[in-house]
Amino acid sequence: MPELMQFLLSGATVGAVYALVALGFTIIYNASDIVNFAQGEFVMLGGMITVFAHMAGLPLPLAALLAIVVTAAIGVALNKLAIEPARGAPVVSLIIITIGASIFIRGAAQLVFDKQLHRFPAFSGDDPIAVLGATILPQSLWVIAGALAVFIGLWLFFTKTLTGLAVLATSNNRLAAQLVGINTSWVMTLSFALSAGIGALAGVLVTPITLTRYDVGIALALKGFAAAMLGGMGSPHGALVGGILLGLLEALTAGYISSQYKDAAAFIVILAVLFAMPQGIFGAKRTERV
């Protein structure tokens, strides 16, 4: 039993990170119908910028804040320089653009920073806390709390604020939103900033546990996408539930089946979900307009 508990705890930690990445996907997808394959790079940037700002002498909280702000700015730049000029392009082109952007960001990170693994100290020390015969790192609690806080913040933002409602209106019908006076291009800027900032926050929270390197983004983007799809593309609570479920599934696969094939779990989930229920757990059913 303690063994199972241990797998569940580590799964929930990893799952919270996937949930944050999936939330980032969801925001951009909702605002623009674009799946941003560079989402994982935001997580990498969050971790790497914090590492290097901290090494340069900035206190950790300031370094983390700087990382989130800079990454959000990079997200906005991505939208302005690569996504906006390609508005109306076929999906295949947009896929290649965001993958190209992710490779570009990775290449730049490798030049600006380095190719080493990095970490910075955990926020509340490294002494494990005992829970029902298993242990959990204090940092894991930070990660899980962070994911929950972001989720609640987004929920409030999208349901209670005018700006949040404007984003939802844009996602429902871009033209109609423009006609009622919503500045849709500003909504896109905001969505990219928010999404990149959340990605960076995930990177800041998880780096003390998993370490970071210039190339950690790809795997996270794929897992985050799997989580978003499992929960239902475009649904914030779907992203949260999908992320946690995927994390648990991976931890259980690694624990009981084979640690070599733990990454396969995500892809088998993707394939199974796509075939069995393409709209995911919480996703709205979409019909294609002709």
Place this chain on the structure above:
Amino acid sequence: MRLSTKSATLLVLALLIVATPFFFPSAYYYRVGALVFVNGIAVTGLVILTGYAGQISLGHAGFAGIGAYASALGPTHLSLPPSLSVLLGAALSALIAFLVGRPILRLKGYYLAVATLGFGILVSMVLANESGITGGPDGVQVAELGLRDLLASLGLKLKAPVFWYAFSGVVLLVGAWLALNLYDSPTGRALRALHGSEVAAKTVGVDVPRVTLQAFVISAVYASVAGSLLALQNRFVTPDIAGYMYSIELVTMAVFGGAGSVFGAIFGAGILTLLPQALTFLAEYEQLMLGLIMVLVMIFMREGLVPSALRLIRGRGA
């Protein structure tokens, strides 16, 4: 006399393949040339899938991996001659593409992209993890194809790089010829029709699932053959051949040159294979450049380099 696009493409390709070696200062260039052709073969398969049928695959390196490991493992595990192992790999890729393609191709856009990406990663994961059979992440030796000895016994002695240059070139020409024939065939027309509009294609009686599956299987065989050739000429193969990056590179080559045209895609394969070789002093910038090229081409030349250039020239002439 006006040449058809088909004859013009084949003629230009053949001329390039025969003429460029006269400018090669050393044997190394034959190796690079052969690499261009091998990538050209895989990319021609993507022209059929992406250019004709409008479906994306981010997992075709998986099929290249299957082809490569078939030619490596066939001789050692099944005592097959390497040439038969290549065919076995192609057949196996076709079978897997058929089985996987059926459910996967029901998906569209992003979902298709991620499903194929997942497929490719699963293949590379199996190749890396089942080290008892595949030799694991360190890779495995590949036997000699034997065709060169056969040619030598017939009196035609070629050095290995020259042989592989010529052989890959011939396979590329055959592959391009088949792809160009397909373009004007009923299947090719059906593919292009569904690229334009799936609904419209359906209304005029195109069996959409069947023809997309055909395109997927054919393109998988191209990738598999390319993988086999690569393994056979390097005499060594690692699971990297099935990796995510190679899949992405193949798609980039196709869209860079122009996924809608066989010549364009092969041209794209040529440029993007040569560029890192020519700019080895910029090796650190390779990812940066690859990413930048992908973004810029998709924004400014959506059809790819060759079709956009042709349009520009024709537009001036008219």
